[in-house]
Amino acid sequence: MMPSSVYTRDRCVTGIHGLDEILRGGIPYGSTVLAAGTCGSGKTTLAMEFLVRGALAGEACAHFTATEPSVKLLENIRQYSFFDMNMVDTGLINVFDVDVLYSWLGLDKATFDLDDVHALIKAIVDIVNTIGVTRLVIDSVTTLCYKIKSEQLIRDFLFTLGKKLATLGCTTVLISEITSATENAHWSSFGVEEAIADGIIVMGDVERMGHLLRFLQVVKMRGTAHSRAKHSIELTQLGVMLTPMLKWGAVSDQQSRWGA
Amino acid sequence: MFELDALIAEQLTEVSLNSAVQVRCGNSNSFVVTASTMLPLIQSFGMGGVYISASRGAVEIIQAFESIGVDVSNIQFLDLVSSGILGGTDVPYPNVHFVDSPIMLESVLLRTLYILRTSTFERNFVFVDSINALSIYNDDRMLAEYLHTFINTFRQREVLSVLINVPDQTPPLVLANLDLYCTALIDRGQVVIQ
Numbered sequence: 001m002m003p004s005s006v007y008t009r010d011r012c013v014t015g016i017h018g019l020d021e022i023l024r025g026g027i028p029y030g031s032t033v034l035a036a037g038t039c040g041s042g043k044t045t046l047a048m049e050f051l052v053r054g055a056l057a058g059e060a061c062a063h064f065t066a067t068e069p070s071v072k073l074l075e076n077i078r079q080y081s082f083f084d085m086n087m088v089d090t091g092l093i094n095v096f097d098v099d100v101l102y103s104w105l106g107l108d109k110a111t112f113d114l115d116d117v118h119a120l121i122k123a124i125v126d127i128v129n130t131i132g133v134t135r136l137v138i139d140s141v142t143t144l145c146y147k148i149k150s151e152q153l154i155r156d157f158l159f160t161l162g163k164k165l166a167t168l169g170c171t172t173v174l175i176s177e178i179t180s181a182t183e184n185a186h187w188s189s190f191g192v193e194e195a196i197a198d199g200i201i202v203m204g205d206v207e208r209m210g211h212l213l214r215f216l217q218v219v220k221m222r223g224t225a226h227s228r229a230k231h232s233i234e235l236t237q238l239g240v241m242l243t244p245m246l247k248w249g250a251v252s253d254q255q256s257r258w259g260a
Numbered sequence: 261m262f263e264l265d266a267l268i269a270e271q272l273t274e275v276s277l278n279s280a281v282q283v284r285c286g287n288s289n290s291f292v293v294t295a296s297t298m299l300p301l302i303q304s305f306g307m308g309g310v311y312i313s314a315s316r317g318a319v320e321i322i323q324a325f326e327s328i329g330v331d332v333s334n335i336q337f338l339d340l341v342s343s344g345i346l347g348g349t350d351v352p353y354p355n356v357h358f359v360d361s362p363i364m365l366e367s368v369l370l371r372t373l374y375i376l377r378t379s380t381f382e383r384n385f386v387f388v389d390s391i392n393a394l395s396i397y398n399d400d401r402m403l404a405e406y407l408h409t410f411i412n413t414f415r416q417r418e419v420l421s422v423l424i425n426v427p428d429q430t431p432p433l434v435l436a437n438l439d440l441y442c443t444a445l446i447d448r449g450q451v452v453i454q
Contacts, residue, residue, distance in 0.1 A: 209397075211361050232366030236374040243369050244409070248402035
C-alpha cells in the first residue's frame with residue numbers, strides 16, 4: 001500500500017535560473033552545500049547570486065570572503081545587473097573579510113589549534129545568530145582550512161560549523177577550490193569536506209575542440225531527488241543560466257568522436 | 261530592384277508562435293529567401309527576436325538588410341562567426357552579441373534565452389542562419405540532439421523558431437531530424453538555373 005502523503009523537506013529556493021529545477025525545488029533548508037569548482041568556473045558568481053536572490057526575498061545574508069578583499073569582490077560583482085549595492089548598504093547582504101575576522105579574534109598565526117578553530121566557529125555562529133542570517137557563503141573553505149593542519153580538525157571544524165548553522169536554520173554554501181572536475185577528481189581540497197557536506201555542486205569546464213564550456217553538476221544533495229545530469233552554464237548580466245549539456249557533447253575531446 | 265518572395269509572407273500567416281518553421285533554400289537564393297522571411301516577421305507581425313548568424317558575420321547581414329532599406333536595429337544578432345576572426349568583434353552595432361564558436365551550441369541556446377529575457381517585444385522569433393552552416397562544425401548526432409532541445413525550448417516559450425537550411429549541404433541525419441521536429445516547411449530549395 002502506498003503512503004497517503006510523502007514527507008518533503010522545506011526548501012531554500014535559490015532563485016537561480018534552472019538550479020531549482022535541477023534540485024526539484026531548491027536546497028533543503030539548513031543544508032551545508034559544497035560548491036566545488038576549478039578556477040573561472042563561476043563559483044563566486046553563483047554563490048553571490050544565491051545571496052542576492054535571498055536578499056530580494058527579504059532574507060538576511062552573509063558572505064565571508066577569504067580569497068579576495070571584500071572591496072574587490074563587490075567591484076567585480078557590480079558588473080552584474082542582478083546585483084544592487086543597496087543590498088549591502090541596507091544590511092541585507094553582509095560581507096566580511098576573513099582577515100579582519102582573524103584580527104578581531106587575535107588569530108594572527110600560521111596554523112590553528114583546537115581552541116582557535118572553536119573561536120572561529122563561535123565568531124561565525126555569533127554573527128549568523130545576531131544578524132539572523134538564513135543564507136551564508138564562505139568563499140572559500142579551502143583558504144579557510146589552509147591554516148588547519150590536521151585532517152581530523154578540519155573535519156571537526158566543518159561538522160560543528162555545519163551543525164550549528166543548521167540549528168539556526170541557515171543554509172550554507174561552502175566554496176571549494178579544486179584543480180580538476182573530471183570523473184576521477186576529488187570534490188574538495190582536503191578530502192573531508194565532501195563527506196561532511198549535505199550537498200555537492202561541482203563546477204568546471206568541458207573542452208570541446210579547443211573551447212571551454214562551463215558546466216555544473218549536482219552530484220549529491222541530501223533530502224531531495226535531484227537531477228545528476230551535467231548542465232551547461234552561462235554567466236549573464238541577469239545571473240547564472242543553465243541548460244542540460246548535450247549528451248553527445250559532454251565528453252572531453254580525448255574520449256570523444258574527434259579523438260585525441 | 262530587389263524582389264521579395266511574397267508567397268513566403270502568405271505562408272507565414274498560417275503559423276502560430278509555438279511553431280518551428282524550416283525554410284529551405286539554395287545557395288543562390290539564400291538572401292532573397294532570408295529577407296522574404298524576416299521582413300513579414302518584423303514589419304507585418306511587429307515581432308522582435310534574435311537572429312543567430314552562423315553562415316556569415318552579423319555586420320555583413322545587417323548591411324545586406326540596410327542595402328535593401330530594411331531597418332534591423334530592433335533585432336538582436338547573435339554572431340557565431342566573428343569571434344574566430346581577429347578583430348571581428350569590434351563592430352559599430354550595439355545589437356550584435358557574440359558566442360566564441362558555432363560548436364558552443366549550449367552557449368548559443370543560453371545566450372538566446374538571455375537576450376529574449378531582456379526583449380521588450382511581446383512576440384518574438386529566433387532565426388537560425390543556417391542549419392547547414394552549423395553542420396560544418398558540429399557532429400551530426402550532436403546537432404540532431406541540439407535541434408530537438410532548441411526547437412522544444414522555444415516552442416514551450418511560445419517563441420517562433422525559423423530555421424534556414426540548404427538541404428543538399430546538410431547531413432541526412434540532421435535533415436531527417438529537422439523534418440521530424442519542425443511543424444512547418446517553406447520550401448524554396450529547388451532553384452532552377454536558367
